[in-house]
Amino acid sequence: RRFTVGLTGGIGSGKSVVARLFAGRGADIVDTDRIARSLTAPHGAAMPAVLAAFGDGFADAHGALDRAKMRALVFSEPDAKRRLEGILHPMIRDAVLAESLLGTGPYVIFDIPLLVESGTWKDRVDRVLVVDCPEAVQAARVVARSALPASQVQAIMAAQAPRQVRLAAADDVIDNGGELAALAPQVDRLHATYLTMAEEGVK
Ligand code: ATP
Known part of the structure; x- marks a missing residue:
């Protein structure tokens, strides 16, 4: 099977933005949702x-x-x-x-919002990549995007794995607590790592 990265993160953490950046570098993306x-x-x-x-x-x-x-x-x-x-x-x-x-493409990324919560995916991917940002930033972005009331966003976040649990499950982390422009260099670095791993068949 192909070298596979499981991309995850809480609601509004920036998974879709990050997935698009990897796609632009040639990775295949499978949107599990x-x-x-x-x-x-x-x-x-x-x-x-x-x-x-x-x-x-x-x-x-x-x-x-x-x-x-x-x-x-x-x-x-x-x-x-x-x-x-x-x-x-x-x-x-x-x-x-x-x-x-x-x-x-050289490798494939599964976009799996509930990777950490569901348990079924961890053994089916070679690397777990977490998109991380502070919970307050995450909540503000979701409210801005969706016009959901803040209370409902808090309820969704409370039903998901806490930030520290998700980070503990990560092999790799993308910090999305800052500007969008800060993502590309991080994606470049990880893409190079994944290309090497895929070529070497690292498991
Ligand atoms: P979901 O779990 O709801 O599918 P997601 O993890 O895929 O969300 P995105 O849709 O990529 O997250 O991002 C959520 C929102 O925050 C989008 O409107 C996106 O444009 C915005 N956003 C993401 N990262 C940043 C950033 N670094 N700075 C400003 N806005 C951002």
Whole structure:
């Protein structure tokens, strides 16, 4: 398999910006969120299994997952959440791995927002790269971007791994506490490291 970097970070930490910089240097990027969403989009590949498990009432008029209804169910029934994840997680994993084989770049980056939280990805990547910034900066950027109330941003952040836990899981860290312009030199340095590792087949 290809040399694989798992890119992660809290909400609004700058994963997308960093992924674009790596893509500009030739790395292949696999967006795991996009793949996860497509599986439960209208007539997505996971829909038959999800409807068989939960009932046809969980499809909306377009054949997509009724997300509001499913959110309500998994909120009140933890077992339903486990069953849903039991269906989706293996399919997400397979689709991500399949897409990762299509690229022709020197290595591949999986953009995985919940890498540290989920546990399933750590053994499937060669390096864990964390985009880091102080929580106050992170919160301010998310509020600026999304117009979510600060209280809701705090709730999302509280449900994610704390900064120190994420940093403890990192092989490499990109500091995004400063200007956007500070990212390129860090990406250049890591890209050179990953090229060497990919060539040497470092595991
Ligand atoms: P999510 O987890 O929500 O997908 P993300 O980790 O992919 O977020 P980005 O979308 O890359 O984060 O960045 C979040 C917001 O902060 C964007 O609007 C981005 O333009 C902005 N941003 C990122 N880094 C910086 C920076 N160093 N300075 C100023 N703004 C930044």
